[in-house]
Amino acid sequence: MHDADVLVVGGGPVGLAAGLMAARSGRSAVVLEPRDGPIDKACGEGLMPGAVAALGxxxxxxxxxxxxxxxxLAxxxxxxxxxxxxxxRxxxxxxxxxxxRAAVDAAGxxxxxxxxxxxxxxxxxVRVTTREPGRRPGPVVTARHVIAADGLHSPTRRALGLDAPATGTARYGLRRHHLLAPWSDHVEVHWGPDAEAYVTPVAPDLVGVALLSRRRAGYDVLLAGFPALRARLDAADRPPTDVRGAGPLRQRARRRVQGRVLLVGDASGYVDALTGEGIALGLAQAAEAVAAITxxxxxxxxxxxxxxxWRYTVLTEGLVRATRPAWARRAVVPAARAVPGVFAGAVHELGRVR
Known part of the structure; x- marks a missing residue:
């Protein structure tokens, strides 16, 4: 007898969704997550329409x-x-x-x-030895299958020997919340010479700003490359939140299945946060993993x-490569203005409901 049909390693959004999908498919599921409460991390926090629909x-x-x-904007x-x-959203x-987490709890x-x-x-x-917070040995948990959703630098991927060398220039992300009312109902992508700034309204009095760059520099240093945005953010009458970081963003896996263990979300490999599809992609991968197990x-x-x-990989890889030279970065917004139909088509692909 096993403790569960499906054991999910990692209780972030994608891991919780995988556990919920497994339960909805008639499989018993258990999630392992040592961190307490809602987990915060560097994230653009913009859900594409496809992600909103998948969550619904x-x-x-x-x-x-x-x-x-x-x-x-440039x-x-x-x-x-x-x-x-x-x-x-x-x-x-x-x-x-x-x-x-509330949905997972309600599903038992x-x-x-x-x-x-x-x-x-x-x-x-699969037999999984565990540890409790503080690295004390925990119980052994057994399951018919394991879904590993343990993040960008997945210990499961590494332990299984599925890590593959990442190619290309490493990029890093920083995120901070600024306490002021959103000024737009669009995600704003500000293009600078060596960084992008993603501005996402997340509450009536809060905007999140994520900075992506090849430079390993502090948040304020990178934000200085966007003087108009910085002036707007400096107008807030309350100090911003702490900075959270992530990277290097590009991660590769040799494959996504080894025996009864399946990798989903960032653990399965990641190109870049440039197109903002992380949650939608992770939910789609979780659905495919549960379908294969079922x-x-x-x-x-x-x-x-x-x-x-494939669509995420092609769009993101193409955009990252195309905007690597400084001259190409300067051309992004003029090109989008010159061929608005192409830009609108790309945005539609990013947000398309499936």
Whole structure:
């Protein structure tokens, strides 16, 4: 006998969604997450319309601010396109996490305050030794299958020998919340010479700003490259929140399935946060993983992962590569203005409901 049909390693939004999907498919599920309460991390916090729809199918409706589209800015030049499949939503990551946790609890999925330590596979299941907070040994948990959703630098991916060398220039992300009323219902992407600033309204009195760059510099140093945005943020009458960081963003996996263990979300590999599709992508991958397990063919998830991820990979990889030279970065907004139909089509692809 196993403790669960599906053991999910990692209780972030994608891990919780995977546990909920497994339970909804008739499988017993357990989630391992040693951190207490809603987990905050560096994140753009913009849900594309596809992510809002996917959450809705799970009965999860986190509060936030409607987003009608994406606006690119470079100095005084702008290019804007609206979502065609309904609004997205700016949502604090902690709010999203709390909403998913409430749904998981309501579904009877146990979330154990444990970290996975060592995985051992057999013909009929996976044996996972655990540790409690403080690194005290925890109980052994067994399951028929494991879904690893343990993040960008996944210990599970590394322990299974599935890490692959990342190619290209490393990029890093920083995020901070500024306590002032949003001035737009669009996600704003400010293009600088060596960084982008993503501004997302997440509450009536709060905007999140995420900075992505190849430079390993502090938040204020990078923000100085966007003087108009910095002046607007400096007008807040309350100090901003602490800075959170992540990176290097690009991570690769040799494959996404090893025996009865399946990698989803950032643990399965990540290109960049440039297109803002992280949550939508993770939810789609979780659905494919649960479908393969339910069918009794976990090996099919490799093909399902590619089906869920190819569009993100092509769009994001292409945009990251195309905007690597300084001259190309300067051309992004003028090009979007010159061919608005192409820009609108790309925004539609980013937000398309599936």
């Amino acid at each position: 199918r799970l009965g999860v409706d986190p509060s936030g601010v409607p987003l009608t589209g994406i606006r690119y 100095g005084s030049r702008t290019a804007q396109a609206d979502f065609r499949d309904g609004p997205g 700016g949502v604090r990551r902690t709010t999203l996490h709390a909403a998913l 999925v146990a979330v154990l305050p444990l970290a996975a330590d060592e995985l051992t596979q057999s013909d009929d299941g 069918a009794g063919r976990p090996e099919d998830y490799e093909r399902g992962w590619r089906r869920a991820s």
